[in-house]
Amino acid sequence: MVKLSNYFLFTKREDPAEAEVISHKLMLRANMIKKLSSGIYLFLPVGWRIFKKLEAIIREEMNKAGAFEIYMPAVHPATLWRQTGRWDIYGNEMLKFTDRNGRECCFGPTHEEVVTWLAAQEVKSWRDLPFTLYQIQVKFRDEIRPRFGVMRSREFIMKDAYSFGKSQDELNEAYDSMYKAYWRIFSRCDLDFKVVEADTGAIGGADSHEFIVLANTGESKIVYCPRCGWAANTERAELKEFKFKKAKYTEKKEINTGEAKTVEEVAKKLETDPSEIAKSVVFTVTFKSKNGEFYDENVMCVVRGDREVNEIKVQNFLSKLKDETVMGLKMYTGEDLPFGNIGPLGFDGMILLDNSLKFIDYFIVGANKEGYHITGIKAGDLKGDNYHWGDFAEAKAGDVCPKCGEALNESRGIEVGHIFKLGIKYSEKLGATFVDKDGKEKPIIMGCYGIGVARTVASIIEQKADKFGCIFPHTVSPFTVGVIDLKANNESSAVALNLYQNLKAKLFNPAILAEDVLLDDRDESPGVKFADADLMGVAYQVVVGRSFVKEGKVELKVRETGERLKISPEEVVDKITEFINHKNKSIEERIRSCPLT
């Protein structure tokens, strides 16, 4: 029985001071979540119902994709994480502690180590493969700055899946099947999302895609091609060519640029385009060598002046080049360099040159001397053992699509899902091997696949909310139907109760082990009831009030479209079923648009 008169719901009229973005404000106001401490939240009945409905969708799709559900512990021994080297790499984001016996532990930020340990324990033969395991479980990541409510919280629940196979083909197959499952999951949430090529970050591996919900408040930036559909995270987007520029200064010459330091200042002073200035940035890069020692090295990165350096690309390039782990990089802060006048000619150290510099005939570099720059430099002038050409620039709108040449669009979004082809990165280190048909012992080939469950809920709100509150499709709405009893007269309440009984029998939802219908029987004014139903995002609202007294009809309102119908109480169940079927059809259509079939 969900009668609001005795339900646990305390909605707020005003925006809480602590919230910045719409989804966070609404989740707090609708009493879906409650903050206990920075980045740590309780889920309350309304919020937990939404969560449970989404969780059930995820579980259903994972099972349909052939994955097996398990549950792994939150607390892990340090030894496992030391074996993969991630005890250090994960750094302060991992919550570490020591138990009463002095054993070092961590609260798991992810589960590659544990699940690979499991596979190492159990898998022996090629006959045992392939399989995919998943769990919906709590994680802890001690984020630098938790933000936006449950969108970036420290403790959070993630669906994480791990595939194990004996060949690249089997990995590809598992990867594609997760891709399709994710497509179905986010389609069933009625989300507008894009799948983009992504960087693999701390998890590691080769191929990777992110599922990004388009929203202006998102923390991810993506570029996508309006013609061929190619899309990538700007951190990752491989750029092959740039719009070619012609330089104003073609003569090689040292010139006085005085106080001009930034690219913009120098370009203004020389009355030319910023793209003609080479932007030189020096990083202090911390490496971890094979024998576990940390050391720093200064590396210069040079991009065309209209570009920005992409640190992740720099990091990935360096770790591949040296075959060592890059722990991180910072801007170099030493006093010995003439900042604003530094350049790749005569710099003592490794120099990374971005391909964008090849798309201008001549450019201007810092002279490594206070107040001076050198004009008329060609890409060919930068030669030597310490020079490395590569892709180090961040993609942005207007860039050339590497697949078809069209100008790219840029958008912001929220990363709700991420899939990786891990390969043998973890299985090798943790001894997860199998004996193949040829009698040889080989490492298992792995993939991993994650969804932020609460983040997905927040992103639905973020993308759909209006001035009245949350909007959900019935698939994840806290209540598919809300019967609002305005207590117009004695008879009307009986009709409302009756409607509620009929609907809840029909709309019992096994996902939440409860009926999916709400009865607002509170002694409140009509405005309060309408406002609360809208705030929570009740998908279909049946109002029993004035029109019932006048004409014996109730009003059916569709939250998403605002559409209102006056119908007799007998028609309500059929009409709602009709709306739901219609919505399901459009969701089906979205599912069918998946590029993988």
Add this chain to the structure above:
RNA sequence: CGGGGCGUAGCUCAGUCCGGUUAGAGCGCUGGCUUCGGGAGCCAGAGGUCGCAGGUUCGACUCCUGUCGCCCCGACCA
């Protein structure tokens, strides 16, 4: 980790600069009456060790020191 801001009733905030009786408002809450289609009205009421700990002072919500918590920005292009 650096910078900024905030902490006063359940919530949103005044008051603090310039120390001085019983610390305020709106919303919410309790009781009563009226009302009943988009956050109703009137009346009566409850609710606060002013984040915490020290200090200065005849006197501290107010000034000083420390501490805890929360939020925002930055930690990236010289």
